[in-house]
Amino acid sequence: MQGKMKGRSALYTFKKVAVGGTFDQLHKGHEELLQTAFSLGNQVVIGLTDDQMVLSKTLSELIEAYEVRKKHLQNFLRKHQFFSRSKIVRLNDSLGPALTDDTIKAVVVGPYY
Structure with missing residues (x-):
């Protein structure tokens, strides 16, 4: 956490x-990744892979549909009071808005990336 910046507290x-991510079967690893993102950023853009992108994954037929994964993600965000600081966007490529949105200042990834 940073201290004061230009007269206001920078949290x-x-x-x-x-x-x-795909965020299928939301688990502790996903939760830690998301909590890290929210500890670093005031606003967090969450790219959620769409159903078309999931087709390239191994055992894609076992992965929940986009809307199901989105609902589980929204429930997690509400439970941890992150919902108002988040924006879920549909990912149809590996980089999503990280390349096109110049207001995004960091990308949070897990150690497995």
């Missing part, structure tokens, strides 16, 4: 960060 390292 977060970055104004906006991005994180992305």
